[in-house]
Amino acid sequence: MAHFTKATSIKDWLNQRLAIDTVERVMMSEYWIPKNINFLWAMGMVLVITFALLLVSGIFLLMYYQPNVDTAFYSVNYTIMRDVDFGWLWRHVHGVAASVVFLIIYIHMFTGIYYGSYKKGREMIWVSGMLLFVAFSAEAFSGYMLPWGQMSYWAGMVITNLFSGGSLHADGLVEWIRGDYVPAQAFLTRFFMLHVLLIPLAILGLIGLHFGALRIPHVNNQDGEEIDFDKEAKKYLAGDKAGSKVMRFANDFMSKDMMVVGIYLVFFFYLVFWNYGFAMDAVNFDPADGLKTPAHIYPEWYFLWSYEILRPFSVDIGLVAFAFAQVIFVLLPWLDRSPNTVPANRRGLFAIWFWVMLVNLIVLTAMGKLPPEGMFSQIGFVSAILFIVQWLMLPFITMFEKKV
Amino acid sequence: MKNKEPLILAVVVIFSLITYYLVEPYAHHVMHKHVESEHFAYADLPALAANGDATRGQDLVMGAGACTGCHSIEAAGMPAAMEAQDAAASYGVNPPDLSNVGVIFDERFLADLIKNPAHALKVEHKFTEESGKMHPMSAFAGGGGDIDQEVADMVAYLKSIALKAEDVTPKIAYENACGRCHAMSYENWTQIGEKPSFKEKKDALAYDIKVLQYEDSLKAYMGKLPPDLSMYIRSRGEHFVSTFIENPQAQLEGTAMPRVGVTAEMAEKVIEHMKDSGDTKRAERESVGMNVMIYIIIFAIFALLWKKQVWRDLH
Incomplete structure (x- = not known):
């Protein structure tokens, strides 16, 4: 056993047992961050804060929510929205945060793509981030089932149907997932379990991995500069704070994080109190009815682009395209063959690739919501093809990229 | 080094707003038919022909008009002859008590309703000759004089016995305008009235049976059970509800739901009551x-x- 001496202070007592000084140094004051970054680098902290809001509001909702097909809708819309003090507030915070978290995830993702933050040593940051995206998607979908409204029921029906695999007719698999022939009690209870236990556990683990993956390669910077972190850290510690190219995570970078968080929260609470409709679909305020299909069934906005890659094709091809869209982002570090870790605007054809990809995803998102009729389905079809072609082209575009 | 942050922020904001515009206002504009409000003017119905006389109107309502054969008028000391579920078994739906119809409904609508119910209610498609069905309310054929004058007199009488507009609460407006077809369970409202709290379970069950009997008749009359409106203000939104009340056919052609015929002021009260049920915390949300x-x-x-x-x- 280690040697313990009589503690001179509470801090010393804790230091002997938990090495809190070392932890503080490693995680905060000597965790070095490049200085040449912009506010997009604060999206990680914004996501942490949003996740915390989801967790806290979710805990409060969990105290009154009832995972039963007969009482779920009532427990949400009557008990939580009317009876419980500030129940409405927690629900609005939860609903809006669940939607906004995806906006921030997409910004965070495209920041990574633009600045090449998935390359050369940073692959695990990207992969763990994409796994988080998958986990958040599953969390969002399972949570959407819980109010047991019309959209919960019918989205649950449509999405679980995908697992039949088109012509494979794997109906047994669909029944196994649902625990019944149609979404019913078994379905609701298991999605409740997934939403409040299994997926949150996975998310917490993945967040740990995501942070851990960042420690060795360090955070990327906005100029594609390769920084000698040890040398710059010494300079900083020697007192040349202005001359060093790096800064402490806390409080240096943290103060900027908090500034961005502050501005973000103004926007977030504006949505919670005055513009929440986009996050709480009107159709889901009708109780689930298996005999009445809604006129338009569409997923939440953040799933629309992949939904639109599924929709314009025949069932089997659509499913293949959909599966392609789900996994292809994860492979980005290996599909991008260029050695350059610099912002996209200095990478020639890749810059065009990036902006076309971004705009195309927005087009797909819009077409995924619009009814698949006339011009909309043609635009959706072309966009879905373009999405796939772009990914197939990526290795070739980047292979011939000049070294900068 | 030039500060690029404002430019980056502008790019992020613009792309976010474009996405928002496309999936929210634009997509909903494409998916849902837009119906413009007519401000409850009932311009398709003729204005009242003459100045009504309430005393003569009273005679007509009680006498030649034969209103009281089916309708109760509690304000005039005439209670309902039958319980709601029994009335619904005869007529399909419980004929409304006439005490406050003079303030809830528009006078043009009332006048047209007396003369030609299916026309005023915009349900003529349900009562065509081929269908062989007749609207349960029989049209007033006249009391021997000028029919337009007589109708104006009856409307004047109904207005004279009704509450003053400012005394009509949102709840009263809802009960009169919607409550005989639409339950509102979050406000404890059933189609036969507010459900009392019973000491004995058997009494509560007996009440529920009456509600079920009523709903059976209503289902047969309307084709399906009209929905519970507890959360309709959130599931349909204020604009839809308002224009739907004004003219159901404009939003949903062929629907069995009749035109309600409320005045603009009463429509607002009905919507207020729907907010009291489905959006109770709106004031707290603001503060x-x-x-x-x-x-x-x-x-x-x-x-x-x-x-x-x-x-x-x-x-």
Whole structure:
């Protein structure tokens, strides 16, 4: 056993047992961050804060929510929205945060793509981030089932149907997932379990991995500069704070994080109190009815682009395209063959690739919501093809990229 | 080095707003038919022909008009002859008590309703000759004089016994305009009235049986059970509800739901009541929202000052 001496202070007592000084140094004051970054680098902290809001509001909702097909809708819309003090507030915070978290995830993702933050040593940051995206998607979908409204029921029906695999007719698999022939009690209870236990556990683990993956390669910077972190850290510690190219995570970078968080929260609470409709679909305020299909069934906005890659094709091809869209982002570090870790605007054809990809995803998102009729389905079809072609082209575009 | 942050922020904001515009206002504009409000003018119905006389109207309502054969008028001391579920078994739906119809419904609508119910209610498609069905309310064929004058007299009488508009609560407006077809369970409302609290379970069950009997008749009359409106203000939104009440056919052609015929003021009260059921915390949302905003803005200002202080040494 280690040697313990009589503690001179509470801090010393804790230091002997938990090495809190070392932890503080490693995680905060000597965790070095490049200085040449912009506010997009604060999206990680914004996501942490949003996740915390989801967790806290979710805990409060969990105290009154009832995972039963007969009482779920009532427990949400009557008990939580009317009876419980500030129940409405927690629900609005939860609903809006669940939607906004995806906006921030997409910004965070495209920041990574633009600045090449998935390359050369940073692959695990990207992969763990994409796994988080998958986990958040599953969390969002399972949570959407819980109010047991019309959209919960019918989205649950449509999405679980995908697992039949088109012509494979794997109906047994669909029944196994649902625990019944149609979404019913078994379905609701298991999605409740997934939403409040299994997926949150996975998310917490993945967040740990995501942070851990960042420690060795360090955070990327906005100029594609390769920084000698040890040398710059010494300079900083020697007192040349202005001359060093790096800064402490806390409080240096943290103060900027908090500034961005502050501005973000103004926007977030504006949505919670005055513009929440986009996050709480009107159709889901009708109780689930298996005999009445809604006129338009569409997923939440953040799933629309992949939904639109599924929709314009025949069932089997659509499913293949959909599966392609789900996994292809994860492979980005290996599909991008260029050695350059610099912002996209200095990478020639890749810059065009990036902006076309971004705009195309927005087009797909819009077409995924619009009814698949006339011009909309043609635009959706072309966009879905373009999405796939772009990914197939990526290795070739980047292979011939000049070294900068 | 040039500060690129404003440009980056502009790019992020513009792409976010374009996405928002496309999936929210634009997509909903494409998916849902837009119906413009007619401000409850009932311009398709003729204006009242003459000045009505309430005393003569009373005679007609009680006498030649034969209104009281089916309708109760509690304000005039005439209670319902049958219980609601029995009345519904005879007529399909319980004929309304006439005490407050003079204030709830528009006078043009009432006049046209007396003369030609299916026309005023815009349900003529349900009562065609081929269908062989007749609207349960028989049209007033006249009391021997000028029919338009007589109708105006009856309307004048109904207005004279009704509550004053300012005394009509949102709840009364809802019960009169919607409540005989639409339950509102979150407000404890059934189609046969507000459900009392019973000491004995058997009494509660007996009440429920009456509701079920009523609903059976209503289902047969309307084709399906009209929905519970507890959360309709959130599931349909104010504009839809308002224009739907004004003219159901404009939103949903062929629907069995009749035109309601309420005045603009009463439509607002009906919607107010629907908010009392489905959006009860709207006032609290405003006040809590303001407080949270003030708090967060102060937080953001302090965060900004802190950043400036910390970064002073870094440049």
